[in-house]
Amino acid sequence: MADETRRWTDQRVEEWIGALLRWGVTLAAAEVLFGACVYLARHGHEMPQYHVFVGEPSDLRTMSGIMKEVLAFRGRGLIQFGLLLLIATPVARVAFSVAAFAIQRDRLYVVVTLIVLAILTYSLAGGHL
Amino acid sequence: MNILEFTLLVWVAGLLAGFVGSLTGLGGGIIITPLLTLALGVDIRYAIGATLVSVIATSSGAAAAYVREGFSNIRIGMFLEIATTLGAVGGAVLATKISTGAISIVFGLVLMYSAYASSRPRHERVGDCRPNPLATRLKMNGSYPTPDGPKGYCPQGVPAGFSMMFGAGILSGLLGIGSGAVKVIAMDQAMGIPFKVSTTTSNFMIGVTAAASAGVYLSRGYIDPGLAMPVMLGVVAGSLVGARILTQAKTKWLRLVFGLVISIMAIEMIYHGLTGRL
Numbered sequence: 001m002a003d004e005t006r007r008w009t010d011q012r013v014e015e016w017i018g019a020l021l022r023w024g025v026t027l028a029a030a031e032v033l034f035g036a037c038v039y040l041a042r043h044g045h046e047m048p049q050y051h052v053f054v055g056e057p058s059d060l061r062t063m064s065g066i067m068k069e070v071l072a073f074r075g076r077g078l079i080q081f082g083l084l085l086l087i088a089t090p091v092a093r094v095a096f097s098v099a100a101f102a103i104q105r106d107r108l109y110v111v112v113t114l115i116v117l118a119i120l121t122y123s124l125a126g127g128h129l
Numbered sequence: 130m131n132i133l134e135f136t137l138l139v140w141v142a143g144l145l146a147g148f149v150g151s152l153t154g155l156g157g158g159i160i161i162t163p164l165l166t167l168a169l170g171v172d173i174r175y176a177i178g179a180t181l182v183s184v185i186a187t188s189s190g191a192a193a194a195y196v197r198e199g200f201s202n203i204r205i206g207m208f209l210e211i212a213t214t215l216g217a218v219g220g221a222v223l224a225t226k227i228s229t230g231a232i233s234i235v236f237g238l239v240l241m242y243s244a245y246a247s248s249r250p251r252h253e254r255v256g257d258c259r260p261n262p263l264a265t266r267l268k269m270n271g272s273y274p275t276p277d278g279p280k281g282y283c284p285q286g287v288p289a290g291f292s293m294m295f296g297a298g299i300l301s302g303l304l305g306i307g308s309g310a311v312k313v314i315a316m317d318q319a320m321g322i323p324f325k326v327s328t329t330t331s332n333f334m335i336g337v338t339a340a341a342s343a344g345v346y347l348s349r350g351y352i353d354p355g356l357a358m359p360v361m362l363g364v365v366a367g368s369l370v371g372a373r374i375l376t377q378a379k380t381k382w383l384r385l386v387f388g389l390v391i392s393i394m395a396i397e398m399i400y401h402g403l404t405g406r407l
């Protein structure tokens with residue numbers, strides 16, 4: 001009986017996770033596409049320079065910088081925000097799993113998932129060793 | 130060539146890579162980077178940053194479908210993600226420290242090995258399974274749907290699988306790929322998990338692994354929106370088309386031809402890395 005309950009909740013959790021991933025990717029792709037239109041309309045006739053690595057300007061490297069670019073309605077900033085949404089999708093999936101395992105009273109996996117979430121947070125904060 | 134033309138070209142390259150990646154089971158990520166660097170002359174650091182983002186998109190898209198079908202094992206995935214995310218952060222930091230030539234050589238070797246691994250025949254394990262104590266404590270035993278109803282499995286060799294996953298994470302972070310081939314081998318070979326469960330759980334893990342290195346790449350300025358945009362949109366569209374075709378027959382010849390093309394790309398990557406032309 002206890003096993004039945006667990007299986008049922010597992011299935012529910014899996015459905016939620018599936019929906020979360022699908023919506024995250026769709027939303028991110030739509031935002032990237034929107035940013036692409038703005039970017040290409042304004043800069044489409046300039047020359048691309050990708051054979052020499054210079055790195056992105058600081059505004060496109062941090063979350064606060066990207067938000068600033070979005071508010072200024074810059075094409076590259078809008079695309080970068082979409083990419084940020086995409087990166088956030090698996091992170092949201094992990095965060096959701098913490099709650100799901102907690103509801104199932106699976107303490108072991110709450111800890112496991114929190115470790116994964118901590119590593120992800122560390123990386124998104126810049127991953128400075 | 131202006132930005133508009135370049136973007137279209139990269140989009141087509143992404144489409145192609147996504148298509149071939151899903152047909153061969155290699156993933157689009159490992160194919161787009163050689164295309165960008167060898168054919169379009171993009172610096173490998175920009176290529177890796179853009180590719181990594183597309184890896185998250187294809188993995189999450191595919192995982193959404195598999196999770197609902199009940200193939201992937203969320204607990205196995207989550208536990209092994211500790212290893213892959215740790216490795217991925219380490220790999221991404223390593224990528225910012227070693228030369229692009231070295232990255233290119235490692236890339237070529239991994240590409241060649243992945244092509245070889247994906248072309249090997251797949252066998253499903255049969256027979257009874259004895260639950261492994263550690264795997265049981267970690268609640269990894271599960272079942273998956275087969276034509277004859279749900280079939281149980283019990284993973285073995287958790288420490289070996291965990292170590293291999295750490296390696297897969299390092300490669301993923303270093304090269305901006307999903308390293309699905311290594312993940313599948315860790316689960317299928319080292320842990321004795323059924324192939325279908327291994328591939329779908331691997332797919333499920335790739336997004337989280339890639340997100341772990343994406344943070345490092347973003348803050349180091351490797352992710353360029355102008356380049357990542359067509360790569361991502363192209364690879365996602367390409368793998369959707371590839372997944373449709375995959376269900377139809379006659380992929381054997383396609384796989385052989387693409388396997389050859391991929392081997393040539395791998396040799397080119399190694400050659401360019403050795404001669405320092407990347």
